[in-house]
Amino acid sequence: xxxxxxxxxxxxxxxxxxxxxxxxxxxxxxxxxxxxxxxxxxxxxxxxxxxxxxxxxxxxxxxxxxxxxxxxxxxxxxxxxxxxxxxxxxxxxxxxxxxxxxxxxxxxxxxxxxxxxxxxxxxxxxxxxxxxxxxxxxxxxxxxxxxxxxxxxxxxxxxxxxxxxxxxxxxxxxxxxxxxxxxxxxxxxxxxxxxxxxxxxxxxxxxxxxxxxxxxxxxxxxxxxxxxxxxxxxxxxxxxxxxxxxxxxxxxxxxxxxxxxxxxxxxxxxxxxxxxxxxxxxxxxxxxxxxxxxxxxxxxxxxxxxxxxxxxxxxxxxxxxxxxxxxxxxxxxxxxxxxxxxxxxxxxxxxxxxxxxxxxxxxxxxxxxxxxxxxxxxxxxxxxxxx
Amino acid sequence: xxxxxxxxxxxxxxxxxxxxxxxxxxxxxxxxxxxxxxxxxxxxxxxxxxxxxxxxxxxxxxxxxxxxxxxxxxxxxxxxxxxxxxxxxxxxxxxxxxxxxxxxxxxxxxxxxxxxxxxxxxxxxxxxxxxxxxxxxxxxxxxxxxxxxxxxxxxxxxxxxxxxxxxxxxxxxxxxxxxxxxxxxxxxxxxxxxxxxxxxxxxxxxxxxxxxxxxxxxxxxxxxxxxxxxxxxxxxxxxxxxxxxxxxxxx
Amino acid sequence: xxxxxxxxxxxxxxxxxxxxxxxxxxxxxxxxxxxxxxxxxxxxxxxxxxxxxxxxxxxxxxxxxxxxxxxxxxxxxxxxxxxxxxxxxxxxxxxxxxxxxxxxxxxxxxxxxxxxxxxxxxxxxxxxxxxxxxxxxxxxxxxxxxxxxxxxxxxxxxxxxxxxxxxxxxxxxxxxxxxxxxxxxxxxxxxxxxxxxxxxxxxxxxxxxxxxxxxxxxxxxxxxxxxxxxxxxxxxxxxxxxxxxxxxxxxxxxxxxxxxxxxxxxxxxxxxxxxxxxxxxxxxxxxxxxxxxxxxxxxxxxxxxxxxxxxxxxxxxxxxxxxxxxxxxxxxxxxxxxxxxxxxxxxxxxxxxxxxxxx
Ligand SMILES: Nc1ncnc2c1ncn2[C@@H]1O[C@H](COP(=O)(O)OP(=O)(O)OP(=O)(O)O)[C@@H](O)[C@H]1O
Ligand SMILES: [Mg+2]
Numbered sequence: 001x002x003x004x005x006x007x008x009x010x011x012x013x014x015x016x017x018x019x020x021x022x023x024x025x026x027x028x029x030x031x032x033x034x035x036x037x038x039x040x041x042x043x044x045x046x047x048x049x050x051x052x053x054x055x056x057x058x059x060x061x062x063x064x065x066x067x068x069x070x071x072x073x074x075x076x077x078x079x080x081x082x083x084x085x086x087x088x089x090x091x092x093x094x095x096x097x098x099x100x101x102x103x104x105x106x107x108x109x110x111x112x113x114x115x116x117x118x119x120x121x122x123x124x125x126x127x128x129x130x131x132x133x134x135x136x137x138x139x140x141x142x143x144x145x146x147x148x149x150x151x152x153x154x155x156x157x158x159x160x161x162x163x164x165x166x167x168x169x170x171x172x173x174x175x176x177x178x179x180x181x182x183x184x185x186x187x188x189x190x191x192x193x194x195x196x197x198x199x200x201x202x203x204x205x206x207x208x209x210x211x212x213x214x215x216x217x218x219x220x221x222x223x224x225x226x227x228x229x230x231x232x233x234x235x236x237x238x239x240x241x242x243x244x245x246x247x248x249x250x251x252x253x254x255x256x257x258x259x260x261x262x263x264x265x266x267x268x269x270x271x272x273x274x275x276x277x278x279x280x281x282x283x284x285x286x287x288x289x290x291x292x293x294x295x296x297x298x299x300x301x302x303x304x305x306x307x308x309x310x311x312x313x314x315x316x317x318x319x320x321x322x323x324x325x326x327x328x329x330x331x332x333x334x335x336x337x338x339x340x341x342x343x344x345x346x347x348x349x350x351x352x353x354x355x356x357x358x359x360x361x362x363x364x365x366x367x368x369x370x371x372x373x374x375x376x377x378x379x380x381x382x383x384x385x386x387x
Numbered sequence: 388x389x390x391x392x393x394x395x396x397x398x399x400x401x402x403x404x405x406x407x408x409x410x411x412x413x414x415x416x417x418x419x420x421x422x423x424x425x426x427x428x429x430x431x432x433x434x435x436x437x438x439x440x441x442x443x444x445x446x447x448x449x450x451x452x453x454x455x456x457x458x459x460x461x462x463x464x465x466x467x468x469x470x471x472x473x474x475x476x477x478x479x480x481x482x483x484x485x486x487x488x489x490x491x492x493x494x495x496x497x498x499x500x501x502x503x504x505x506x507x508x509x510x511x512x513x514x515x516x517x518x519x520x521x522x523x524x525x526x527x528x529x530x531x532x533x534x535x536x537x538x539x540x541x542x543x544x545x546x547x548x549x550x551x552x553x554x555x556x557x558x559x560x561x562x563x564x565x566x567x568x569x570x571x572x573x574x575x576x577x578x579x580x581x582x583x584x585x586x587x588x589x590x591x592x593x594x595x596x597x598x599x600x601x602x603x604x605x606x607x608x609x610x611x612x613x614x615x616x617x618x619x620x621x622x623x624x625x626x627x628x629x630x631x632x633x634x635x636x637x638x
Numbered sequence: 639x640x641x642x643x644x645x646x647x648x649x650x651x652x653x654x655x656x657x658x659x660x661x662x663x664x665x666x667x668x669x670x671x672x673x674x675x676x677x678x679x680x681x682x683x684x685x686x687x688x689x690x691x692x693x694x695x696x697x698x699x700x701x702x703x704x705x706x707x708x709x710x711x712x713x714x715x716x717x718x719x720x721x722x723x724x725x726x727x728x729x730x731x732x733x734x735x736x737x738x739x740x741x742x743x744x745x746x747x748x749x750x751x752x753x754x755x756x757x758x759x760x761x762x763x764x765x766x767x768x769x770x771x772x773x774x775x776x777x778x779x780x781x782x783x784x785x786x787x788x789x790x791x792x793x794x795x796x797x798x799x800x801x802x803x804x805x806x807x808x809x810x811x812x813x814x815x816x817x818x819x820x821x822x823x824x825x826x827x828x829x830x831x832x833x834x835x836x837x838x839x840x841x842x843x844x845x846x847x848x849x850x851x852x853x854x855x856x857x858x859x860x861x862x863x864x865x866x867x868x869x870x871x872x873x874x875x876x877x878x879x880x881x882x883x884x885x886x887x888x889x890x891x892x893x894x895x896x897x898x899x900x901x902x903x904x905x906x907x908x909x910x911x912x913x914x915x916x917x918x919x920x921x922x923x924x925x926x927x928x929x930x931x932x933x934x935x936x937x938x939x940x941x942x943x944x945x946x947x948x949x950x951x952x953x954x955x956x957x958x959x960x961x962x963x964x965x966x967x968x969x970x971x972x973x974x975x976x977x978x979x980x981x982x983x984x985x986x987x988x989x990x991x992x993x994x995x996x997x
Contacts, residue, residue, distance in 0.1 A: 008463040016822040019815075023826060030853035037852045103672075108665055109658060110672035124978040125971045126936040129947060133971075136963040322838035329940050336841055349849050356841055357833070364836045446895050472901040483896035487914050496910060497900035542896075549900060 034350055043347040050075075056345060058333040060249055071342060078338030079359055085255055085334060086321040092260030093320060097267025104268060105275045115268065122265040128326050130262055135254035135330045144241055154245070160253055163234045164246040171224020175217045182213035251332035255324065263320050270316060274309035275301065307378055314371035321363055335359055395458055397422045397553050397584045398443055404451025405438055405608075412438050414608045415452070420586060422552075425579050427595040427616075428588045430605035431631060436588040439605070440555045443586070444475045457552060473501060476546030480558040482538045484530035490517070490541050491526040494548045502549065509548070516544040520574050536567030540574055547578075554578065556587040590635055596620065604628045687968075703961050712962035713969050716953040720969065723789015723944045729781065733792040736772040739765055740795045748984055755909070762803055769796060785863045789944035791973065797945065798935045800867045802928065805874035812879035814908065817886060834876035840937055842869045847941040866938055874931050881927055885920030886912060922992065925985035929978055936974070946970055 004010050035045055050072040057067045061077045062084060103115035122130070141157040142148065154161040165172070186206035234245055278301050286296040327334035333341075339356045343349050398420040405413035413435050420426055428436045441447040442454060445461060445468050454461040456471045485493050494513035498504040504512070517523045520540035522533075530538055539559055546554060556575070560568045572594050579585060579598040589595070595602050595616050602619040604612040604627075612619065612628045623629055659669040690707025694714065702709035713720075722733040743765030752758055773792065776782040788796065815827040834842070846869030851859045859865075889912055897907040917924075939947040947970065953959065954966045 003464070006465045008465055008468070010463075011465065012820050016820050019823050020826050023830075033855060034853040106668065108668040108672065110669050110676070114672045114676060120979065121975070124933075124975045124982065126933040126947075126974055128936050128939065129967065129971055129974065132947065132951070133964075133967045136967065140961075140963065325838040325840040326937075326940075328840065336838065336844075339841070340844060343849070349852055353845060353849055357837065360837050360841070361833075444899055446898060469901060469903070472899060475899070477896075477899035479892060479896060481890075481892055483890070483892035485893065485896070485911055485915075487918070497902060500906050500910065501901040501903075545900070555899075 031350065038347065038349060041347060043349075045348075045350060047351055049346050049348045049351070052346075054342075054345065056341065058338070059331065060252060060333050071346065074338050074342070075335070075355060075359070078333060078335035079363075081327075081333055082321070082324045082335040082363070085252065085259075085324045085327065085332070088256050089259030089263065089324065090317050090320045092256060093263030093267055096260050096264025097271055100264060100268035101271025101275070104272045119265045119268050122261050123269075125262075127258060127262045127323060128329055130258040131254055131326050131329055134257045135250060138250040138254055157250070158241075158247070159250050160248040161245040162248065165221055166226045167221055167224040168226065171220050175220045175224070178213050178217035178220060182210045182217065185209040185213055249332075251327065251330045254330055255327055255332055258326075259320060259323060263316070263323075266316055267313070270309050270312050271305075273312070274305035277308040278304045303378075310371065310375055310378070314367070314375075317371075318364055318367050321367060322360070396420060396455075397424070397457060398586070399455045400439070400443075400452070401454075402452035403439070403442065403449055403454065405435075405442065405447065405449050412608050413442075413449070416608075416610055418603065418610065418613075420553075420584065423582045423584055424600045425585045425598050426587070426601050426603060427599040428586065428603045428605060429590055429592075429595070429631070430611075434605040435608040436605050437557050438608075440477075440557055440586055440588060443553075443555060444472050444477060446477075473549065474551050475553045475555060476549055476551035477555040478539070478542050478546055478557065478559045480562050482530070482535075482542045482562075484538055484542055484545070486530050489527050489529055490522075490533070493530065493541060494545045497545070498548050498550075512548050512550075513544070516547045517541070519547070519577070520544045521570075534567060535563045536570045539563065539567075539571045543571075543574055543578070553584045553586070556585065556589065558588050558590070560589065560591060592620070592636060604631065606631070700958075708965050708968075709962045710965060712954060712959045712965050716959065716966070717969075719790065720946060720949050720953050720966070721791045723793060723949045724787050725789060725792070726781075726783060726787065729775075729783060732772045732775070732780065732783075733788075733790070736769045737792050737795055739768045739772065740799055743799075744981075755913070762799075766799055766803055769799070785861055788863075790949045791946045793943060794935055794945040797863075797867055797870065797938055797943075798932050801870045801874050801931060801935065803871075804868065805871035805878060805931075808871060808875035809878035809882055810913070812875055813882035813886060816879065816883055831876045831879055834873060835880075839870070839873050839934055840940055842873050843937060843941050845869065846872075862941075863943070866941055866943070870931075870935070870938070873934075874927070877930075878924065878927050881920050881923045882916060884923065885916035885918070888919040889915045918992075922985055922989040925981065925988065929982045929985065932978055932981065933974070946973065 005014075038045065051070050053068045053070055054074055055067050058065050058074065058077060058081075060081060062080055063073075063077055065074070065077055100115045100118050103111045104119070106112060106115075138159075139157050141155055144154070144156045144158060148155040153163070167175070186209055189202075189206050189209055282300055282304065283296055286300045287293070291299065324334050325336040328337040328340060331337070336356065339352050342352045346352070396419045398418070400416055400418040403413050403416040403418075404411075416435075416439060418426075418439070428439065430436055438447055442449045443456060443461075449461075457474055459467050459471055461467060461471055484490075485496070488496065491510070491513055494516065495506070495509040498509040498512060499506060514523060514526065517526055520543055522537055522540055522544075525533060525537060525541070530541065533541065539562075543559075559575070560571050563571065568591070572591060575585070575587070575594065576598055585598075587594075587599075599616050601613060602616050603610055604619070604623075604625070606627050612623055612625050614623065619628075620632065623632065660666040686707045688707075690705060691710055692702045692705045692707070693710045702711045718727070718730060721737075722730045725733045743761055746752055746761050746765075747758055752761055771777060772780070773788060773796070774783060774785070812827055812831055816824050816831060818824045818827070843866055846865045847862055850865055850869075893911055893915065894907055897911045902910070936945070936947050938945055939951075944952075950966050950970045954963045959966075
């Protein structure tokens with residue numbers, strides 16, 4: 001027996017069995033105890049509750065939602081809210097980050113100082129504090145009766161009201177797709193066209209593509225227009241409240257602003273790192289070929305820097321997606337808040353936690369997959385460039 | 388379980404087999420090393436020299452045949468492995484000194500924590516061996532502050548501080564600049580003349596001539612030839628051996 | 639910032655300025671724009687925070703609200719609740735001393751002389767124990783104050799320190815398990831680490847605070863504070879484990895082989911050879927992780943703790959200081975900034991020092 005324990009192979013096998021077994025036992029015991037505790041409270045385990053109606057409402061949803069809708073529908077709404085807030089947040093953060101990052105790499109000392117100050121301040125204050133701050137700022141804005149007004153938009157303590165076109169939902173979605181195409185097409189054309197093509201000709205094609213897509217959007221909007229209503233629906237005061245237009249609730253704006261500012265400070269550093277990694281030699285080589293500084297930037301510096309940035313940026317985006325869970329701090333019904341509310345109201349604790357984990361796993365994995373795709377597509381091919 | 392007390396050869400290797408995945412690295416290797424014997428192992432790159440001596444102290448696990456060190460069989464028994472490692476010292480091509488410890492600490496740590504020697508005793512032993520490898524004055528420096536030759540001599544001293552009965556050398560001079568090779572070889576020659584059992588993988592044929600009792604030539608995971616040095620260098624029977632010798636002695 | 643300005647031989651002041659900021663029209667435009675933004679922001683800020691601000695409580699909230707600038711009176715009136723939460727008023731000196739203990743402990747552990755496993759463990763053990771005794775009392779003639787009364791900055795620091803204290807050893811264990819040669823151990827551990835890393839911290843805190851009590855036998859449930867600290871430590875350790883593992887990968891394989899050849903046991907190899915070198919490699923990333931986790935302690939406000947953010951919300955949330963939210967948040971942001979900024983500067987300094995290559 002003693003000599004058996006001294007055997008390396010026996011030891012290894014024993015260790016593995018003990019470790020995995022202990023962990024499995026721990027999880028199992030937790031589940032068993034939880035089921036018993038829940039059963040005492042009259043909660044039967046299982047996923048049947050997904051088809052029951054919730055009895056409570058969400059304050060933000062891109063899909064139609066009422067208190068009669070079932071739980072699974074609310075989970076879907078939560079996921080979509082998370083993705084929507086995350087996407088808006090990370091687009092804004094990328095915008096901010098790019099501007100600040102470029103300022104930090106610029107040759108101008110003052111611009112660099114400005115960029116650095118921004119990063120130093122906003123990176124070092126917790127995101128949730130920034131969320132609270134913006135939420136307080138927005139909810140302390142004047143009431144609808146005394147709203148700040150600009151370009152048809154209304155800024156009030158109940159949110160930002162913006163005009164929207166009076167068109168059908170499907171037409172509206174199609175128009176948005178067309179606008180996205182108007183931005184994406186020229187970029188794609190620029191990537192696929194040859195360097196040998198004259199610069200002017202390329203630009204012409206790109207502009208034409210963008211114009212076509214925008215025109216399509218306009219046509220779609222005109223066709224999908226609701227009858228007997230003006231094209232744009234402006235918010236206006238009616239009684240004590242604002243009617244018309246699209247209301248962007250304070251919870252959403254506070255989160256989006258905070259994520260943009262905080263995330264922007266991180267992305268600025270990533271942008272700076274990316275540009276720093278581009279060797280001087282490559283730029284000098286390009287300049288010596290007689291390319292204009294602008295073309296050196298767009299043809300050499302930017303693509304190389306982007307490649308260096310992308311993997312780190314991907315991590316940052318995943319982080320920002322997860323940061324949307326701060327919604328619960330100000331009452332934005334993101335996926336996590338829906339989970340918390342569900343546990344509160346239905347008591348289906350274990351199942352709901354399972355759904356939470358699965359949801360975030362799915363979000364993480366799909367983001368990772370998207371970025372792997374992009375990374376592969378733009379990666380330098382073997383001998384294209386040797387560092 | 389008391390390696391060292393038993394009689395018989397220091398190391399006996401019988402029908403040793405070793406695979407890396409599907410790659411057959413050692414094929415039926417047989418080798419017996421007597422006490423106090425000095426063996427030099429040579430052969431082309433990738434022939435399995437390192438693998439053989441790394442099997443002797445279980446840095447690699449063999450998957451066929453038997454290895455007996457100082458009368459103890461090297462098998463899955465943890466106590467055997469620990470016992471054998473205590474009695475077998477090893478010197479590596481890239482020194483592998485611990486960079487976060489001074490030279491003296493490098494030499495003291497194993498005797499203190501493995502052999503449980505008191506600190507003062509470990510220090511006297513360490514200083515004695517540092518003297519022996521002719522760098523007593525470097526004791527308080529860190530490895531990064533020494534030259535390659537000095538580092539390798541510290542590595543030898545570190546192994547000796549455990550007072551092993553067998554020393555393994557895996558190409559101890561091939562990472563060194565030419566002018567440092569002799570200072571390391573000199574130390575090895577002294578060690579040989581003290582009667583240490585040594586198995587050296589090296590391509591220093593001058594060293595082999597001077598101290599080896601036997602030279603072992605390996606190729607393709609097999610021992611191709613095994614002979615005393617004068618016989619090995621003058622009248623080897625095998626074609627591969629001759630070709631190898633002409634390559635390293637040729638110019 | 640790398641301002642490598644190569645000085646030309648004895649330039650005139652004006653020429654120097656011209657060369658640095660107005661070399662080309664584009665540069666001039668950039669300079670002017672940056673200058674304008676800076677001047678505007680700095681002026682507005684100064685005006686708000688200093689020139690037009692009210693600093694004394696004498697006028698009360700009404701006078702303060704009427705002022706054009708910041709109302710720092712709210713801080714003067716409410717700083718105690720922000721820093722110490724609901725801790726008994728006469729005992730708040732203990733809370734302050736406890737904060738000092740934690741700060742001293744952090745500063746000490748930034749000094750290289752303390753960077754051996756034993757000393758760092760001693761400093762952190764002693765610091766945390768001192769904090770705990772001061773805050774909780776019940777001994778040495780200190781009156782007893784339960785955890786439910788802890789709050790403000792003191793609670794934030796406590797959560798941070800205990801998170802690191804539990805999370806760090808756990809991270810080392812996880813890293814060792816993940817690099818184990820035994821496939822089932824390394825795979826299972828990888829699953830745990832990657833699983834935790836894919837979840838947002840808030841969901842883990844929530845699970846530990848609210849869901850875990852269901853899954854534990856009654857005698858194991860314990861105080862919510864300690865459950866949340868465990869959750870936060872688990873999250874910290876999942877990230878830190880990968881950092882430690884990265885540091886271990888930076889240690890050449892020959893190091894462990896040499897230790898094995900000398901007859902050292904597994905634990906001897908790990909504690910004497912592998913970890914000291916791995917920790918050194920991982921130091922900059924580790925400090926970065928500490929910085930992140932300090933900022934993240936603020937999230938416990940969501941599961942209902944009265945840490946500095948919640949006490950800040952309370953400081954302006956009720957009664958006559960409702961309007962003064964900006965000042966309160968600015969004050970809290972300033973406190974966070976001091977801690978986080980100095981820690982991250984220190985990390986950057988270490989990184990530079992190590993890349994220069996000190997032995
Ligand atoms: N860890 C490993 N995994 C897979 N193959 C290995 C491993 N170690 C060695 N090998 C292979 O086993 C063979 C023998 O290796 P070994 O290191 O023993 O050669 P060697 O004679 O010492 O060569 P050299 O003179 O280059 O050091 C080589 O072909 C090598 O590629
Ligand atoms: Mg070799």
